[in-house]
Amino acid sequence: MSLMDEVLPHVDVRVVAFCLLKERLHVLVCSASANGYELPGAPVLLNCSLEETAARRLGELTGIRETYLEQLYTYGEPQRANPRLISVAYFALLPANRLSKTPPHPACWFAVDALPALTGDHAEIIAYALRRLRYKLEYSAVGFQLLPERFTLSELQRTYEMILGEKLDKRNFRRRILRAGIIEPTTECRTGEGRPARLYRYRPDAVAEVKARRLFP
Template identity: 65%
Template sequence: MSDSAVSPPHLEICVVVFTLQESRLKVLLIPSKDPIFADMWMLPAAPVLDCALEKAAARQIEQLTGVGEVYLEQLYTYGDPGRHPTCRLISIVYFALIPADSLLPAAEQKSGSHWFALEELPRLAMDHADILAYALRRLRYKLEYTAVGFELLPEFFTLSELQHTYELILGEKLDKRNFRRRILEAGIIEATPHRRSGEGRPALLYRYRPDAVAEVKARRLFP
C-alpha cells in the first residue's frame, strides 16, 4: 500500500480569478514551486486554515491582487486520487471576477503572480487546465441568465464596452443592434448624466442598477 493511501489528504483552497485587460479575458496564475512541476504555472492555492472556506478564498485573492471585495462563487471540489503524483490532494475551487481598474499591481509583483490571456496560457500543472476550462464554461453559462458580466466592468461604462465584455467572455461576436435592444429591455442598467469623450461623438455612460433583479430570462440577451 502506498503512503498516499494511508496518509490523510491535503486540503487546499484554489481560486480561478478572471479580469479584463487590454481587450482580453485574463486569468491569474502563479509559478509552481513544486519541483515535480518545474517550469509550469498553477492556479493560486493555499492550505485550508481554521476559517470559513469562502473567507479563506477571499483572503487569498486579496493577498494576490490587493482587492478586498470581489465577486466570488464556489466552483467545484477536485479530489481524484491521481491528480498529484505524491499525495492525495483535494482542491476546493472558487472562481472570482475583478474589474481591472480595481487591481493593485504592487500586490501582484509581491506575490509573483501574473495575468495571462486565455489564448496565451503557459503549461499548467496537474489538472489546472481542466479546472480553468470548467470555470470558463461556468462563467459563460452564468452570463446567459445573470448579470455576472457586470462584475468585470468599472462602475460606469458605455454600451460598446458592455457588448465588448460579453463578446470577450463568450468568444463570439454579437449583433450590435440586437444586443443593445435586449440589454435595455432587460432593465438591469440605467443611463447616467455622464459621457465619455473619444473619437467621434461622446458616448453616454451607463451603470448597473443596484436595485435590478440579478436573474434574467435564459438567453434573453442573446440572439
Template identity: 65%
Template structure:
C-alpha cells in the same frame, strides 16, 4: 476497545484541504487569468492556499485573492470540489471576477502574472482542465445573470458593455440586437455622465442593483 472519534475538530489531522481561486479580469481587450509561478515544477498553477483551521472556505478564497492581487473585495463564487483518490488533498475551487479599473498588478512577492485565457503557459496537474471548466461556467452564467457587470467599472458605455460580453463569449454580437435586448431587460439605467473622446461623447450607464437580473436577463445572449 478504542472508542476514539473517527472525525476530529481539526480537519487537517485527517486530510488537507486546499482552496484555489481562478481570478478573471479584462486586460488589453482580452479575458485574462491570474496564475502563480512554480519554478521548481517548471509550470504555473491557479493561486491557492491551504485551508486554515480558523477560516471558512470563502474567507480563505478571499484571503487568496488579497494575497495575490492586494484587492480585499471581489466577486467570488464556488466552482467545484475536486477530491479524486489520486489527489493528495481535497481542492475546493472558486472563481473571482476583478473589475477592469481595479488594481491589476499582482503583488511582487506573489510571483504571479496575468495570462490571456487562450494563451496559457504550462500548468501543473489538472489545472488546465479546471481553467477550462471555470471559463465554461463564466460563459454560461453570462447568458442568464448579470455576472458580466462584475468585470466592468461602475459607469460604462453600451459599446464597452457589448465589448465585455464579446470578449468573454469569444464571439461577435449584433450591435442593434444586443442593445435592444439589454435595454429591454431593465438591468441597466442611463446616467447624466458622458465619456468624451474622439467623436460624439458616449452616454454612460450603470447596473441597477435592484434589478432581478437572474430573471430579466435570462438567455439574453444564446
C-alpha cells in the same frame, strides 16, 4: 501550537480569477516550479472558512479584498497529481480598474487563450470555470462584475464578446440589454474621438436572474 498544526491536512483552496486586460479575458496564475504554473491557492486553516481563505489569498495577490467570488467545484479524484490533496475551487471576477498595478511575485496574468503549461489538473479547472462563466452570462448579469461602476454600451458589449469569445450584433445586443431593464443611463458622458458616449450603470435593484434570462445568444 505551530502553523502546521492548525492546517487541515490535505485540503486547499484554489482560485480562478478572471479580469479583462488589454482587450482580452485573462486569468491569474502563479509560477510554481519546473512543472510550470498553478492556480493561486492556500491551505485551509482551522479558524477560517473556505471562502475566507480564497478571499484572503486573492486579496494578497490583487489588492482587492471584496469581489465576486463563487464556489466552483471540489477536486479530489484519485488520478490527481497528488491524490491525497482535495482542492476546493472558486472563481472570481475582478474589475481591472481596482487591481493593484502589478501582482506580487510569483503571480502574473495570462490571456485564457494563451495559457502557459499548468501543473496537474489546473488547466481543466480553468476550462470549467470559463464554461461556468459563459453559462452564467446567458441568464444573469454576472458580466457587470468585470466592469467599472459606469460604462458605455460599447464597453459592455465588448465585455460580453471577450467572455463569450465571439462577436455580437451591435443593434441586437443594445436592444436586448436595454429591454432587460438591468442598466440605466447616467447624466454623464465619455468624451473622446467622435461623439460623446452616454455612460450607464447596473441597476442594483434589477432582478437580474429573471430580467436577463436567456439574454444571449
